[in-house]
Amino acid sequence: MIKPELLAPAGDLEKLKMAVIYGADAVYLGGESFGLRKASKNFTLKEMKEGIDFAHERDRKVYVTLNIIPHDEDLIGIEEYLKDLRKIKVDGVLVADPGMFVKVRNTIQDMPIHLSTQASATNYETVMFWYNLGVRRIVLARELSLNEIKGIIKRIPEDLEIETFVHGAMCISYSGRCLLSNYMAGRDSNRGGCAHPCRWKYFLMEEERKGQYFPVYEDDKGTFIFNSKDLCMIEHIPELVKAGISSFKIEGRVKSQYYVATVVRSYRMALDEYLKDPNNYVYKPQWLDEIKKASYRDFTTGFYFNKPSGKDQVYTSSSYIRNYDFVGLVLDYDDKTRLATVSQRNRMFVGDEIEIFGPNKDFVTQRIEKMWNEFGEEIEVAPHPEQIVKIEMKQRVEPWDIIRKDRGSDSIG
Incomplete structure (x- = not known):
């Protein structure tokens, strides 16, 4: 083997x-x-x-x-x-x-x-x-x-x-040899420019009934047949x-x-x-x-x-299911203070329930109790993309660990 x-x-x-x-x-x-x-x-x-x-x-x-x-x-x-x-x-x-x-x-x-x-x-x-x-x-x-x-x-x-x-x-x-993108958007998928027309919404129209759209599937809003x-x-x-x-x-x-x-x-x-x-x-x-x-x-x-x-096939939507947000990447951790230095990736609030995970280990859950900006000032929210913040951690974390949260769990927002 x-x-x-x-x-x-x-x-x-x-x-x-x-x-x-x-x-x-x-x-x-x-x-x-x-x-x-x-x-x-x-x-x-x-x-x-x-x-x-x-x-x-x-x-x-x-x-x-x-x-x-x-x-x-x-x-x-x-x-x-x-x-x-x-x-x-x-x-x-x-x-x-x-x-x-x-x-x-x-x-x-x-x-x-x-x-x-x-x-x-x-x-x-x-x-x-x-x-x-x-x-x-x-x-x-x-x-x-x-x-x-x-x-x-x-x-x-x-x-x-x-x-x-x-x-x-x-x-x-x-095997990915698609011509739809080239035909419909002028972007050749076989030369790297796919516009993903397979994710677009389509209707069925009979030749003699122009403007009368028939659902291809059981949905009067159209269907994503590809x-x-x-x-x-x-x-x-x-x-x-x-x-x-x-x-x-x-x-x-x-x-x-x-x-x-x-x-x-x-x-x-x-x-x-x-x-x-x-x-x-x-x-x-x-x-x-x-x-x-x-x-x-x-x-x-x-x-x-x-x-x-x-x-x-998925006939109802071309959207992805997204229940969690990536909110931070751990850059460093201080064992004495138990503070993690984090690069923000989506907004975080004090009070948020977060999950932290890393390579080959299970995730842990905690609440953000305190958070500071790069100037050492205590803050309630980290709203800026890639903002550097410090977060008090309940357990030891390591560089490259990822912080995520349930999208419905904003404590303030």
Whole structure:
């Protein structure tokens, strides 16, 4: 039995550090060009180097996405960029397009190449085609069942790794190859500019009855017919490990720092618990409960166990469920005074009931009794973004611990 890699998204430098601290074995990120997530902040080369150094110091890996489906104009400057990636010691790159593969192979021959899910690898012959060209990790298409994944893994060489998505948003188009965004908003999803039209509201109109809109589902306000539930496989860690999957991938480069920490932490705890003693592993519902304290849609297991049906869609809203706010990040703690120095992320009030959690440990609950600003003045509320405050703590906390609160628990506001 192999120990799978837990692979987390890093939309910016802060999220990279959070993913590493909270238990990711590796992160994937995009630079300012050639990747599929223009909506995330992404990385300059300087930021990428800082992130890679941070990860490597902790024995973690960093992969860079080059997974656009490029036109000729999109390949301008790629050779220089690839040489820069090698200089800053990137651990691998993801490609989806044969032309991009050739550019990487001809420019930096020693760089590990991972095949992106955008390449739609769904069968053994396709997997072996890319293996014979030199690819040593394949991110399979999300449209495969667990039995199909196991069938492929049983036949491939030992030095070929299989990566699959285990958590995050699902795309209604095959392996993300969507044309709706380009057609409706002029933004090419296959070149990084997806406008997410799958989350928009749609109506049905008969050709001869212009202006008469018929609900596609049982709701006279319209329906979100393309709006998939989010993938979540945390309840199925044993099946994923036994299948021989090498890397468990979490989606979400445009998600928040808090989301990344929360989801990575739960998967880290579940995976470690299983690997510690597979024969006596017991799934803990609180791992999923914790994930639900970040923003989420209702969950599905995608294609893993059966073909998705209407039950795997959300027809009423495209909004996320968000019951908790990330209100603070612990920067420091003084054992003598029991004061935590905190960077504010959403407003906090004296009297608020808060939860504090960190990597590989359960959360604790307390009330904010006293709070001071950076000038030592006692305050009742911390309203300013990233305001530095000190909070009296009931229990010891550590840097990188996160403070959250129930969204309905403002004591004043």
